Amino acid sequence: MIYEPSIVAVLVFLAFVGVTLGISFYLGSKAKSSQGYFTAHGQIPWFVNGVAFAGDYLSAASFLGICGMIAFYGYDGFLYSIGYLAGWIVALFVVAEPMKRLGKFTFADALDAKFNSRGIKLAAGISTLAVSVFYLIPQMVGAGVLIQPLLGFPHWVGVVMVGTVVIIIVVTAGMVSTTWVQFLKGSLLVLFSAILTVMILQRGFAVEQGGVDGYTFQELGPYKVQGSETPFAAFPELESKEDFANASWENTSEEQVDVPEFIRSDSGMWHVAKTDAGYWIRECQTLEKQESGPPLVNGEPLGSKKGEPELHPVGYISKLPDGVDKTGPVGAVEFFQVLQNSEVVLWKSRTVGNQTVYVPTPTEGSKVLRPGEHPTFKGIRSDNPIDKLNFFSLMLALFCGTASLPHILIRYYTVKDEAAARKSTIVGIASIGFFYVLTLYLGLGAMTSGALDVTNSNMAAPLLAKSMNEWLFAIISAIAFTTVLGTVSGLILASAGAVTHDLLQSVMGMELADHQQVRLAKMASVVVGAIAIVLGIVFQELNVSYLVGWAFSVAASANLPALVMILFWKGVTKEGVIAAVVVGMTSSLGWILASGDTYAKVYGLSAADAIVPFSQPGIVTIPLGFLTLIVVSLLTKSKSTSEAA
């Protein structure tokens, strides 16, 4: 699709970034000491901190990724919402108060509280860095994705812009400003998502044959096969159409089939779908990359201005219950009741020769609202137990990952005591939970908005807003962008803390005065920020939520076993902690690099050649972390006790 930067969008966007920077400069002048820089003097009110949790946590992946996934596949994206929220239960009931009690600046502090070991600081510091950098990549990629349509800049400009703004935020003020930015952003995100949801319900549903640009997609049939051997003669009705005079069949499967799946006619690509009523021939959309010049869309070069050739927006309902054309406003429950009994046209992407073909696929509402339609979750409908393991593994990583993310954990040091840590987590759960409930409405609203871009699921939420109102689009996009800013600054701060406190001071034994610590942390922020910019550009083709899955798995495998066991088992030794962190981190990373998903999406190899049997590592590597900790602790127990004595 062609995205024309609108003046409203640019103005709102600049206003948001300006306010964000203003807050940073203003609060930056107040935080001089390292306590202030890393933990905001522990003086953030618990309510503000709680909403800031939501700001930190509801990253670009939550907002853009989940909405997009629901808009394209239905309920499956909501499984991420459920898993991401469930992780907060671990954070609240198990981790929150001990984290606050044991640590001072970083996650490594808490692990090391009992042992005072350089090895633990080193291992925990490195794992913090690894997880943060993994989590940074999708945020930066998301920023590039957003900037492109909003301001019309290429991807890399977006990434560099985010990187620069974030570095300025982090260097000027540290945790105080990051927290207030997160608070603002978290509140705005939840507020405007709620407004958008109300508008979706007010709009209700209507039967359409195309998207908001008014283009009507053709559907021919149903045709009965006339029993001839050559496919075309089987459809005499088609042969008589002018369009199909020079048509040819395109078969995508290796096997011999009675009727191939695609027809290439003068007017474009058509999909042949077999149903009980006969064969339906439906108009598709195509995208073909060219070696030079703009790609071909539906056979013509993609234009640069509105009115020139572009892919048509999609996402519409083809049948409503009781044969009505329009529902009018619907209630929150009625929304699902109507959808359950409707038929929605989803667009699936296929590869035919060197073209990407987008195929309209009418889908029953009851299928849209059930799990198991997205490729990642197909396994739950398969009889193969390994596919089911992949699902378990992902849900486990989401459950365990939250409480192991360094940028979430450091937020426990910005409040004054354990009670405040607890209360702010409860506020966090309330705001995050409310938002995740809204994601289902937003995603399904986008699915039926007629505004979807078939090539880019990440844009579903902003485009949904655009289909309502230009201002809303501008605000939602700006919030999404500040979302990226906020999450990235939190991650960079967590990394800078790990470098300064864990690696340089504790491991290398550097003696640093307070202001030197802050200066060093700021230098570390610039370096990490620069690395993030480079990675954001290098990995721009990768799917955002896929990358977030990596970060959760690595965090859960490396950090959670040590964190939990220290709290609940007296027999933990420092060797056990170090081994658990190292084994958890390397095994989960190794598994990911050897998985089918990475083979297919990163190396461009066949997923079937992958070394490991399924892609999500959590179900193997999280227990492995626990096991390593227990075994190594038992083996080294006597030595540690004698040393301690």
Added chain:
Amino acid sequence: MQSHNARVGLVLFVVYLILYGGFVFLNAFNAGLMEITPIAGVNLAILYGFGLIIAALVLALIYGMLCKSEDTPQDKKTEE
């Protein structure tokens, strides 16, 4: 020291774990069941999903209430 809070936390954690585990297992081994519409024409997948989110909040509030009585004086002590 903080044993009361930790115990309450663990009990509530187990409660949620059972709810969440039930959801995951049901999806994995009886995905078809998620399609039934037991209440008001809304399917089990949505009801259970929303239920999990609401349950998280309810359990969090219960935890907040149960902990309150004990640790206000203790915090002063632990925080030198």
